[in-house]
Amino acid sequence: xxxxxxxxxxxxxxxxxxxxxxxxxxxxxxxxxxxxxxxxxxxxxxxxxxxxxxxxxxxxxxxxxxxxxxxxxxxxxxxxxxxxxxxxxxxxxxxxxxxxxxxxxxxxxxxxxxxxxxxxxxxxxxxxxxxxxxxxxxxxxxxxxxxxxxxxxxxxxxxxxxxxxxxxxxxxxxxxxxxxxxxxxxxxxxxxxxxxxxxxxxxxxxxxxxxxxxxxxxxxxxxxxxxxxxxxxxxxxxxxxxxxxxxxxxxxxxxxxxxxxxxxxxxxxxxxxxxxxxxxxxxxxxxxxxxxxxxxxxxxxxxxxxxxxxxxxxxxxxxxxxxxxxxxxxxx
Amino acid sequence: xxxxxxxxxxxxxxxxxxxxxxxxxxxxxxxxxxxxxxxxxxxxxxxxxxxxxxxxxxxxxxxxxxxxxxxxxxxxxxxxxxxxxxxxxxxxxxxxxxxxxxxxxxxxxxxxxxxxxxxxxxxxxxxxxxxxxxxxxxxxxxxxxxxxxxxxxxxxxxxxxxxxxxxxxxxxxxxxxxxxxxxxxxxxxxxxxxxxxxxxxxxxxxxxxxxxxxxxxxxxxxxxxxxxxxxxxxxxxxxxxxxxxxxxxxxxxxxxxxxxxxxxxxxxxxxxxxxxxxxxxxxxxxxxxxxxxxxxxxxxxxxxxxxxxxxxxxxxxxxxxxxxxxxxxxxxxxxxxxxxxxxxxxxxxxxx
Numbered sequence: 192x193x194x195x196x197x198x199x200x201x202x203x204x205x206x207x208x209x210x211x212x213x214x215x216x217x218x219x220x221x222x223x224x225x226x227x228x229x230x231x232x233x234x235x236x237x238x239x240x241x242x243x244x245x246x247x248x249x250x251x252x253x254x255x256x257x258x259x260x261x262x263x264x265x266x267x268x269x270x271x272x273x274x275x276x277x278x279x280x281x282x283x284x285x286x287x288x289x290x291x292x293x294x295x296x297x298x299x300x301x302x303x304x305x306x307x308x309x310x311x312x313x314x315x316x317x318x319x320x321x322x323x324x325x326x327x328x329x330x331x332x333x334x335x336x337x338x339x340x341x342x343x344x345x346x347x348x349x350x351x352x353x354x355x356x357x358x359x360x361x362x363x364x365x366x367x368x369x370x371x372x373x374x375x376x377x378x379x380x381x382x383x384x385x386x387x388x389x390x391x392x393x394x395x396x397x398x399x400x401x402x403x404x405x406x407x408x409x410x411x412x413x414x415x416x417x418x419x420x421x422x423x424x425x426x427x428x429x430x431x432x433x434x435x436x437x438x439x440x441x442x443x444x445x446x447x448x449x450x451x452x453x454x455x456x457x458x459x460x461x462x463x464x465x466x467x468x469x470x471x472x473x474x475x476x477x478x479x480x481x482x483x484x485x486x487x488x489x490x491x492x493x494x495x496x497x498x499x500x501x502x503x504x505x506x507x508x509x510x511x512x513x514x515x516x517x518x519x520x521x522x523x
Numbered sequence: 524x525x526x527x528x529x530x531x532x533x534x535x536x537x538x539x540x541x542x543x544x545x546x547x548x549x550x551x552x553x554x555x556x557x558x559x560x561x562x563x564x565x566x567x568x569x570x571x572x573x574x575x576x577x578x579x580x581x582x583x584x585x586x587x588x589x590x591x592x593x594x595x596x597x598x599x600x601x602x603x604x605x606x607x608x609x610x611x612x613x614x615x616x617x618x619x620x621x622x623x624x625x626x627x628x629x630x631x632x633x634x635x636x637x638x639x640x641x642x643x644x645x646x647x648x649x650x651x652x653x654x655x656x657x658x659x660x661x662x663x664x665x666x667x668x669x670x671x672x673x674x675x676x677x678x679x680x681x682x683x684x685x686x687x688x689x690x691x692x693x694x695x696x697x698x699x700x701x702x703x704x705x706x707x708x709x710x711x712x713x714x715x716x717x718x719x720x721x722x723x724x725x726x727x728x729x730x731x732x733x734x735x736x737x738x739x740x741x742x743x744x745x746x747x748x749x750x751x752x753x754x755x756x757x758x759x760x761x762x763x764x765x766x767x768x769x770x771x772x773x774x775x776x777x778x779x780x781x782x783x784x785x786x787x788x789x790x791x792x793x794x795x796x797x798x799x800x801x802x803x804x805x806x807x808x809x810x811x812x813x814x815x816x817x818x819x820x821x822x823x824x825x826x827x828x829x830x831x832x833x834x835x836x837x838x839x840x841x842x843x844x845x846x847x848x849x850x851x852x853x854x855x856x857x858x859x860x861x862x863x864x865x866x867x868x869x870x871x872x873x874x875x
Contacts, residue, residue, distance in 0.1 A: 208699035215703065226729040300544060301534045302551040316806070316856035317849045318813035321824055325845040333842070457713075464715035468817055475717055488725035495721075496714045503713040 226489065235486050242267075247484050250472045252388050263481060270477030271498055277394050277473060278463045282456055284399035289406025294436065296411050307407065314404040320465055323397040327469040330389040337380035346373045348381045354392045358385035390471035394463065402459045409451040413444035445517040453510035457503050464499075474498060576836045590831070590840040591847045597830035598847065601666015601821045607658065611669040614649040617642050618672055626862055628869065639680065646673060662740040666821035666829065668851065670740075674812045674822065678747040679755075679805060685748070686755030691785070693760055704756075711753035716814055719746045724818040743815050751808050758800045762793035798870060802863035806856045813852075823848055 230237050242264040250257040254276060255269040295307035314322070330351070335341060337352035348355040359368030374384035387395075417440050425435040464475040478491040538548045569585025571578045574593035591598070600608045621642040624630055650669060653659040665673075692704030711719070723746030728736055766789050774784045794801075816825035827844050831837050 204697055208697050211699055211703070222730060226726070229729045299537055300547055300551075301537050302548060302555070306551065306555075312857060313853070316810075316853045316860065318810040318824065318852055320813040320816065321845060321849050321852060324824070325842065325849065328841045328845065332839070461715040464717045465814070467717065475715070475721075479721070482721075482725065488721070489729075492718055492722050492726065495718045496710075499715055499718065500710070500713040 237487065237489065239490055241481075241485055241487055241490070246481070248480050250477070252391065252472065266477050266481065267474065267494060267498075270472060270474035273471065274460075274463055274466075274473040274502075277391065277398070277466060277471065278460045281395045281398035281402065281463070282459055284395070285402035285406050285455075285459060286452070288399060289403040290410050292403060292407035293410025293414070296407060297414055311404045311407050314401055315408075319397065319401045319462055320468060322401055323393060323465055323469050326397050327390070327393045330393050338378070340376065340381050342376075346384065348374055348376065350380070351389065352380055352386075353389045354387045355381040355384050356387065388471075390466070390469055393469050394466040394471045394473075397469075398459055398462060402455060402462075405455050405458075406452065409448055409455060410444070412451070413446075413448035414440055416447045417443045442517070449510065449514045449517055453507060453514070456506055456510065460502055460506060461499060464495075579840060587840040587843050590837050590843050594830045594834075594837060594844065595847075597667075598826055598844065599667045599823075599851075601670065601826040601829060602664045603660060603666060603669075604658075604664070607652075607660065610649045610652070610657065610660075611665075611667070614646045615669050615672060617645050617649070618669075618676055622676070626866075628866070643677065643680070662738050665740065667826040668823055670815075670820065670822040670826075671809070671812050672855075674744060674747060674815065675805070675809045678744060678751055678812075679808055681744070681748040682752040682755055685752040686759055687790075689752060689756035690759035690763060693756065694763055708753045708756050711750055712757070716747075716750050716811055717817060719750045720814060720818050722746060739818070740820060743818060743820060747808075747812070747815075751804070751811075754804055754807070755801070758797050758804060759793065761800070762795075762797035763789065765796050766792045795870060799863045799867040802859060802866065806859045806863075809855060809859070810852065823851060 227237060243262050245260050246257075246263045246266040247259050248266070249259045250266060250269050250273075253269050253273045255265070255272050257265055257269040292307045292310055295303050296311065298304050298307070330353075334349060334351045337350045340348040340350035340352075340355070343349050346357040355374035357371045357373045360370065360372045361367065362369040372383050374381045374386075421439055421443065422435060425439040430438065463473060466473045467476040467479055470476075475495055478495050482488050482491045537544065539545050565584060566586050569582055571582055571585065571587050571589045572592065574589045576589070576593075579587035579589050596605070596608060600611045603611050621639060625635055625639070646669075648654055649657075650665055650673070651660060651662070689704045689708055692700045693708065695701050695704070720743060723742045724739060727742045727745065731737060770788055770792070771784055774788045779788070812822055813824040815822055816828070819825075821829050827841075827848050831841055831844050
């Protein structure tokens, strides 16, 4: 009796699931078909053939030179490279600054603790877009003209024209950098070194400062998860407080930190898409310009989504490998 | 390094306990005094508080809070007709009142659901008009704070049931349901919100029959809902996983059916466990609504551009405008995160 009932239940389960698959496939097919019909009715062409046609716009900065006569796929590639060019430095700054602030939030000094807490509470409770727009406005309006740059540090100049920093250069025909080129101030602004555009400085600074607040909370939670006995044992062994942190606490805290940090790096990468709002030509900005010129919204958004999914997978894969190294043995 | 002591006596030893600490104290106090002095001088001493553009332009090293005094209404209410702005103001009060009421665990009863429906109807009625003698205001003129709060609240409210289904689907015994839910969640969580919003504003119009185009606000709300649901689903799944399996087995042994077990035993416990995480997600959604600026809706962030961008007289004082908008967001988000901490303590204390 009960065997029969459960067999009937299993059949029902498969029937419902088969119907569900059918419904999803039919729904997707209808959506695509209907969208194509509407596009055809409006006389819009569809398909990815535009990728090999000239883009019709140029990209002002980045590692890949790009001008209007080159095909669109190169524009997307330049955009992707620009996304990576902004996200990687931002991730490094965010992790370093966030770790320092996270440790500072637990420091045995009330002023230091207070300043670090204030940083976290101020930055994580204001939308990133507002912070980026504010930074962009400050870069464009409140800084001095390029002819009168501010000397921040030796070799670092800041003005409306952007940031100039020393940069390694390769010698004649060599691959390996031989020396640093230092920016120098001339009559018409700063020359030499790496000249970083205001848009680039805005997105990297904004992303790192905002993400650092979240990284700080992750680091703090990780440190708090290490048992008090470990600290006492470190003290009993006569380790200094810096040694305790470096040898005893941080290696154990990493086990708690790394999975959350992976999430944070993923969200940092996705947040780099906000650069479209401050005029830095990364992937989303390139796609947006392309949609504006040829109306292929579906294709361009599909490219954005596919590329971000790919980036997410790469980051997850790398961080999971790292996680396997810091995790306890047998606890993957 | 974790023994964070409290109280004035502990502070004294923290500040002056050793020569190194004393040095750090002096340096930090110097830094704070320097920064505080400059901020005070810029923001208060040399600042202009009157809505007087000439006075603002005359001052060299001071803030122009006059821009807030002059423009606070377009900053908060966007392009809503000026004489009718009591309506969005009242709409914000209604939604805030219901939110504050629902934030109190003692009011978590069945009557919250009809109360929310009434509040949402009131919100839409006040904003849209066309009833009770109020003039009709098209959604293209909605903006500012009511739009920010409305998008966040309605988006979350619509996303929640979907997230519940996705979370339970991901734990389903049926492989097809499990795969579909997991793929949806991972796909949406892997792409930026901005691409979802682009999709909502560029692609959804292609799916409707010609002649009947849903409003851009409705489309953006759909995009936001689909996006937020994936994140809420993962939070709820965490809660479902934390309910011991024995609970389900005991209930089944007592003769409960499959659905009553979920509805009356597992879900209430799971949701209670993740309320703090859900509150954090509310903060995230509230901040994320700022992105709708990019697809042309004038919520709080977009309304600022609207208020200052077209006005050459006040345009130079964008920074003060941004600080005002940032302060509004900060108050809302900080309040919510404090609430989350309070709730975590309270729920933790009552379940212990």
